[in-house]
Amino acid sequence: MVKNVPVLWAFVLVILSSQCMLTEAKGMRDPANNNPRLQKILDYIASSWSALTRSTGTCEGVADPKLAGPSVLYVPADLPIPPALSKLSSQCGICAEHLPFIIQGPGGVKGNGVQPPGLLFLEHPYVVPGGRFNEMYGWDSYFIIRGLLRAGDLGLARGMVDNFLFEIEHYGAVLNANRTYYLTRSQPPFLSSMITAVYEADKAHARENRAWLAQAYRDTVLDYQMWTRDPHLAGATGLSRYYDFGEGPAPEGLHDEVGYYRDVLAYLIGQNKNEQNKNGQNKNNPSLIEALPSPQHVALSPEYYKGDRSMRESGFDITFRFGPYGAETHHYAPVCLNSLLYKVETDLAQMSEWLGDQAASSVWRQQAERRRKIIQTLLWDGHSGMFFDYDFAKGKLSSYEYASTFYPLWVGAATAEQARAVVNNLPRFEYEGGLAMSTHESGVQWDYPYGWAPIQLLAVEGLRRYGYNAEADRISIKFLSMVLVNFERDTNIREKYNVVTDSSNIKLAEGYRDNIIGFGWTNAVFLELMNQLPTDKIERILAAPGSGAHR
Numbered sequence: 030m031v032k033n034v035p036v037l038w039a040f041v042l043v044i045l046s047s048q049c050m051l052t053e054a055k056g057m058r059d060p061a062n063n064n065p066r067l068q069k070i071l072d073y074i075a076s077s078w079s080a081l082t083r084s085t086g087t088c089e090g091v092a093d094p095k096l097a098g099p100s101v102l103y104v105p106a107d108l109p110i111p112p113a114l115s116k117l118s119s120q121c122g123i124c125a126e127h128l129p130f131i132i133q134g135p136g137g138v139k140g141n142g143v144q145p146p147g148l149l150f151l152e153h154p155y156v157v158p159g160g161r162f163n164e165m166y167g168w169d170s171y172f173i174i175r176g177l178l179r180a181g182d183l184g185l186a187r188g189m190v191d192n193f194l195f196e197i198e199h200y201g202a203v204l205n206a207n208r209t210y211y212l213t214r215s216q217p218p219f220l221s222s223m224i225t226a227v228y229e230a231d232k233a234h235a236r237e238n239r240a241w242l243a244q245a246y247r248d249t250v251l252d253y254q255m256w257t258r259d260p261h262l263a264g265a266t267g268l269s270r271y272y273d274f275g276e277g278p279a280p281e282g283l284h285d286e287v288g289y290y291r292d293v294l295a296y297l298i299g300q301n302k303n304e305q306n307k308n309g310q311n312k313n314n315p316s317l318i319e320a321l322p323s324p325q326h327v328a329l330s331p332e333y334y335k336g337d338r339s340m341r342e343s344g345f346d347i348t349f350r351f352g353p354y355g356a357e358t359h360h361y362a363p364v365c366l367n368s369l370l371y372k373v374e375t376d377l378a379q380m381s382e383w384l385g386d387q388a389a390s391s392v393w394r395q396q397a398e399r400r401r402k403i404i405q406t407l408l409w410d411g412h413s414g415m416f417f418d419y420d421f422a423k424g425k426l427s428s429y430e431y432a433s434t435f436y437p438l439w440v441g442a443a444t445a446e447q448a449r450a451v452v453n454n455l456p457r458f459e460y461e462g463g464l465a466m467s468t469h470e471s472g473v474q475w476d477y478p479y480g481w482a483p484i485q486l487l488a489v490e491g492l493r494r495y496g497y498n499a500e501a502d503r504i505s506i507k508f509l510s511m512v513l514v515n516f517e518r519d520t521n522i523r524e525k526y527n528v529v530t531d532s533s534n535i536k537l538a539e540g541y542r543d544n545i546i547g548f549g550w551t552n553a554v555f556l557e558l559m560n561q562l563p564t565d566k567i568e569r570i571l572a573a574p575g576s577g578a579h580r
Contacts, residue, residue, distance in 0.1 A: 064571050070516050074552045077522075078180060081549055083163065084154045085207070086113055088121035091148045093208065094161040095281050099124070101147030103209060105199040106131045114150075125150075135202040135255045136213065136274035143209040146280060151207055152195055153188030158524065159547015164206040165192060167216025168344050169550050172483050174223050176553025178230050179560065186230070190223050190245065197248045202255055205342065213275030214342040218256060218369050221249050221376035228383070239384065246380045253373050256366075263362035264421035267403050269370055272359050273338030276331060293337075293354045294318070294329050300353065317356050335359055348475035350418065350429050350467065360422035364408050368436035371400045375440070401442045408437075414450030416443075430468040432458055432484050438491025448495040455500060462528035463508035464488055474537055480508070480528035482554035489558060502566050505558040510570050512555055522555070524548040 083090035091100045102117065102125045104110045114125040128143060148164065155165040156173045170189055177186040193203050203220050205211035224245045231238055255261060256269045263270040282289055297317055319330040333356050340346050340355025343363065351358035374397035381390035408416050410426055415434040418427045434451055437443040443451065458464045460478070463485050467476045475481070485508045492501040508528075515533040516522055523533040524545045535544050559567065 066513065066517070066571055070513060070522075070555070073516065073520075073522065074176075074556065075180065077547065077549075077552050078156060078177065078182065078185075081156045081159055081547060082154050082185070083157050083165075085148055085150045086111070086117070088117065088123060090163070091117065091121075091123050092163060093146075093148065094163055096146060096210075096284050098145060101126065101145055102150060103128045103143065103147050104150045108199070111150075132199065132201045132212070135215070136260075137201045138209075138212040138274070142212060142275070142280075146209045149196075149200060149204070149207040149209060149212075151192040153192050154185060155189045155192055156185065156549055157547075158545070158549040160524075160543070160545035162206070162545065162547075164208055165189065166206045167193075167203050168219050168483075171219035171223050171226075172486065172550035172553045174226060174553075176549075176556050178226060179553070179556045183227070183230050183234070187227050187241075190220075190227050193220055193223070194245060194248045197251055203252055210280040214273040214338060215252075215255065216342060217344050217365060218252060218373055220252055221373045221380075224249060225376050225379065228380075242380060243384055246377065246384060249373065249377060249380070253370070253377070256370055256373075263419070266362050266407060266419060266421050267399070268362035268367045268407070268419070268421075270359055270362055270421075271339040271342040271366060273335065273342050275338055277334050278329075279334075279338055279341060282337070290329060293333075293356075294327070296353060297329075297333075297356075298327065345466075345475045347473040348431075348467065349469060349471040349473065350427075350431050350433075350475070354473070357420075357422070360420055361427065362408070362419040362421055363433065364404070364416045364418055364431075365433040365436045367400060367404055367408070368433075368440045368442055371397055371404065371437075371442045372440040374400060404437055404442050405444060405447065409447060411450075414447075414454050416447075416451070430457060432464055432466050432488065435464075435484070435488035435491045438495055439487040440491075441494060443495070445495065448491075448497075452492065452495075452497050452500060455504075459504065459507075460528045461507060462511035462526055462531045463504055465528050472537065474525060474535075478527050478529035479525050479535065481525050482508075482512075482548075482551040486554045486557055489561070493561070502562060505562055506566055506570055509555060509558055509562075510573060512551065513570065514573075521546045522548055522551045524551060 085091065085102060091102050093100065100123045102114060102123055104114070104125060104127055106128045110125055110127065117123040117125055132138065151165065155170070156177065157163050158166060158169045162169075170193070174186045174189055196202065196204050196207065200212060202215045203218070205214050205216050224242070228238075228242055260272045261269050278290055301318070317330055317333040318327050336352065336356040336358045337354065339358040340348070340351060343358060343366070345355070347355055349355070351361050374393050378390045378393035378397065381387070381393060404416070407419050408426070410417055415430060416437055417429065418431075418433070420427055434454070438448050438451060457468055463480045465477045465480050466484065470477045485504065489501045489505050492498070492504070511526055511528065511531050512522060514531070515526065519533060524547065525535065526533050527535050533544055
């Protein structure tokens with residue numbers, strides 16, 4: 030571990046006013062003390078936690094920037110409507126009503142879902158990403174929770190985990206987010222990582238809660254079972270896939286991403302024509318487009334929409350990693366998902382030990398070992414020295430180089446030799462501002478040249494896990510310097526950055542074209558990466574006078 034981490038946090042905790050941790054930090058030397066560059070961005074992050082906190086009992090929390098129309102707050106059909114929600118009608122014209130049916134499990138909502146769309150009630154406040162994302166998201170929240178724990182707000186972090194347990198028990202799964210149009214899909218399974226982070230923080234403050242852990246364990250098993258049975262199974266591979274239970278276009282894709290599906294259709298038609306002109310035949314997937322009754326008219330097919338929705342469950346919306354515009358996502362056993370499921374299995378083993386059930390712990394470790402062996406063989410390309418997604422529909426490994434290759438390092442599923450090979454491939458992804466998502470410039474936000482905070486953290490921690498601290502420090506310095514310099518120019522933190530040009534000024538060809546201000550997980554990752562750096566590396570970032578000077 031880095032020897033000087035507590036030194037930095039003596040300063041960070043002063044800024045964040047965490048009284049209990051201030052006592053622990055008392056008397057420590059702070060090399061960044063009185064540094065205005067660091068203080069300003071830490072002040073911004075500290076204020077952001079409250080600015081981004083929402084509740085389903087407030088007008089601000091129910092509002093949905095993504096859809097037009099009246100706002101509705103839905104309460105589970107089997108629970109009474111809390112009296113406090115009655116004030117929403119008089120205060121802001123928001124109607125609180127029951128869902129029309131009890132949701133028994135994942136996929137319990139079919140067809141057009143619940144109409145009109147609305148917000149799903151949760152019991153506790155939560156932190157949203159920011160901007161158009163005004164609800165609690167499935168995988169954003171893991172990184173946000175880590176930021177909250179770093180800021181000393183254990184109560185808010187635990188309340189967010191409790192909200193996810195509520196979702197499992199009343200809405201059938203950890204949802205993409207708590208809106209009715211997300212009832213058909215989940216997001217990457219970080220729940221066990223959230224639970225263990227909060228539980229260990231509780232233990233560190235001598236507040237171990239075994240009853241809470243037992244409930245969390247039971248709900249995590251339910252969530253895990255969704256991922257490890259049909260339709261989330263990736264054929265006969267022994268692995269899992271992303272799969273949205275819904276059909277047809279995603280509502281937010283119709284209303285918030287203006288012209289998106291039209292542009293996708295035009296792209297697919299163009300690709301088909303190009304292949305036909307070159308080869309006299311269509312080599313693309315013709316099932317993505319279907320003919321309409323009117324002559325010479327075509328539309329996106331149900332098969333395309335299934336892939337599109339499943340891509341949204343992956344959290345990587347949008348990338349060409351799973352075919353054009355993610356259209357074949359449900360045909361792949363992804364590195365990211367199966368690495369996370371390996372971690373869920375090891376986390377469940379750890380939770381079982383904490384609860385005193387050694388037999389269950391042994392079973393979970395056996396399950397994890399089985400998955401680890403499949404990841405190390407089926408998802409590994411020794412020639413390239415990277416992990417790839419497996420197209421089980423075609424029976425072959427993808428060749429799409431993607432930053433998900435760092436996931437097996439983060440969870441500890443890679444061998445030492447595989448980790449070394451991945452490190453040797455860092456130049457494929459590493460640029461002035463950190464790691465790009467891929468080596469493919471598709472024009473969409475989850476590909477080259479864009480870098481995202483959560484992937485920087487997972488990659489850096491994966492590198493540290495296997496002993497590559499110099500590489501981890503270098504990537505951290507690049508990303509932190511970029512965020513800091515852009516913050517000083519714009520006075521805000523964004524959801525994504527162009528790591529090649531070192532800038533938050535981006536121009537996307539398709540999909541989500543905005544670069545949202547907020548931004549929950551970037552704020553958290555800034556704190557986490559800074560916390561892991563040695564003091565001399567922090568001083569190097571702060572000494573740099575401006576963009577490019579830290580190289």
